[in-house]
Amino acid sequence: MNSNKITIIGSGNIGLSLAKGLVKSGLYPASAITLTRRNINSLAEYAAQGFQTFDNNAQAVKNADIIVLAVLPQQVNKVLDEIKPSINPEKQLFTSVVSGVTCNNIKAKLYDSLQVVRVMPNTSIAIQQSMTCFATDNASAESLKLVKDIFDTVGMTIQIEEGLMTSATALCACGIAFFLRSIRAASQGGVEVGFHAHDALMMAAQTAKGAADLLLQLASHPEHEIDKVTSPKGCTIAGLNEMEHNGFSSAMIKGIKTSAKIAGELYTKE
Numbered sequence: 001m002n003s004n005k006i007t008i009i010g011s012g013n014i015g016l017s018l019a020k021g022l023v024k025s026g027l028y029p030a031s032a033i034t035l036t037r038r039n040i041n042s043l044a045e046y047a048a049q050g051f052q053t054f055d056n057n058a059q060a061v062k063n064a065d066i067i068v069l070a071v072l073p074q075q076v077n078k079v080l081d082e083i084k085p086s087i088n089p090e091k092q093l094f095t096s097v098v099s100g101v102t103c104n105n106i107k108a109k110l111y112d113s114l115q116v117v118r119v120m121p122n123t124s125i126a127i128q129q130s131m132t133c134f135a136t137d138n139a140s141a142e143s144l145k146l147v148k149d150i151f152d153t154v155g156m157t158i159q160i161e162e163g164l165m166t167s168a169t170a171l172c173a174c175g176i177a178f179f180l181r182s183i184r185a186a187s188q189g190g191v192e193v194g195f196h197a198h199d200a201l202m203m204a205a206q207t208a209k210g211a212a213d214l215l216l217q218l219a220s221h222p223e224h225e226i227d228k229v230t231s232p233k234g235c236t237i238a239g240l241n242e243m244e245h246n247g248f249s250s251a252m253i254k255g256i257k258t259s260a261k262i263a264g265e266l267y268t269k270e
């Protein structure tokens with residue numbers, strides 16, 4: 001178990017998913033994690049589980065070894081102004097999951113000497129299945145190892161160039177929604193061909209999980225695995241080609257490009 005203390009500023013969807021994942025992984029006890037939000041009543045159930053909860057960000061960061069910024073991009077500036085007097089740039093490691101906010105944006109508001117690591121997890125971090133990308137322009141190898149070790153316990157990690165963080169947001173963080181919608185669509189197709197909705201959803205989800213695991217466990221290429229499914233003159237190629245004629249791959253590619261573009265513009269939007 002880790003001995004350092006984490007403060008998550010902005011305990012909404014991703015902040016709470018992270019907190020749950022870290023406790024589930026066994027790396028941190030709930031008591032080592034501080035959660036903040038303005039509406040602190042919404043955190044009552046987490047306080048009951050042993051998390052520290054605050055509605056005062058400045059107070060909440062004082063004893064933290066690691067700070068995780070998890071508010072919306074348009075909420076960042078106000079929060080950074082609030083916590084600046086309580087930050088110790090020589091002792092604390094600052095991480096941010098906020099889309100579109102660069103390490104330099106954060107240092108410009110806080111301290112140049114502060115070590116900042118941008119981290120892009122997704123909501124499956126709550127069940128230790130996140131694909132988490134991280135990047136920095138000034139953190140030490142030791143700090144990066146600390147971040148990697150933490151996020152490795154709640155899924156897979158990859159260090160990337162900071163310039164690719166908005167692309168990572170689209171592919172991996174927004175990606176959860178894209179794949180969920182694909183599964184939902186598959187289940188709706190399943191209902192049309194005869195299954196009850198509940199069964200169809202479970203069948204589609206397990207099929208998607210199996211497809212993903214074929215790639216992850218066998219290090220295989222999708223088209224190689226697709227070739228094994230598509231019997232000549234068969235029903236798979238007929239269905240797949242019908243989907244492609246209707247823009248299946250194109251829709252996913254265009255959606256990811258749009259999300260990446262918007263992710264890069266979020267900080268400037270108030």
Ligand SMILES: NC(=O)C1=CN([C@@H]2O[C@H](COP(=O)(O)OP(=O)(O)OC[C@H]3O[C@@H](n4cnc5c(N)ncnc54)[C@H](OP(=O)(O)O)[C@@H]3O)[C@@H](O)[C@H]2O)C=CC1
Nearest residue numbers: 010011012013014037038039070071072073097098099173
């Ligand atoms: N959702 C996702 O899958 C992912 C999101 N992200 C990024 O994470 C960030 C948060 O997204 P998400 O969790 O979806 O958003 P949410 O709106 O669910 O969470 C933001 C939280 O911040 C709290 N908050 C707002 N202002 C303050 C403040 N001044 N002090 C303390 N807490 C505050 C809000 O609670 P209250 O109003 O009570 O203060 C809210 O719970 C975004 O920047 C997003 O880009 C990154 C990866 C994945």
Ligand SMILES: O=C(O)[C@@H]1CCC=N1
Nearest residue numbers: 099169170173174266
């Ligand atoms: O939709 C958003 O802007 C955030 C960032 C990635 C996932 N959710």
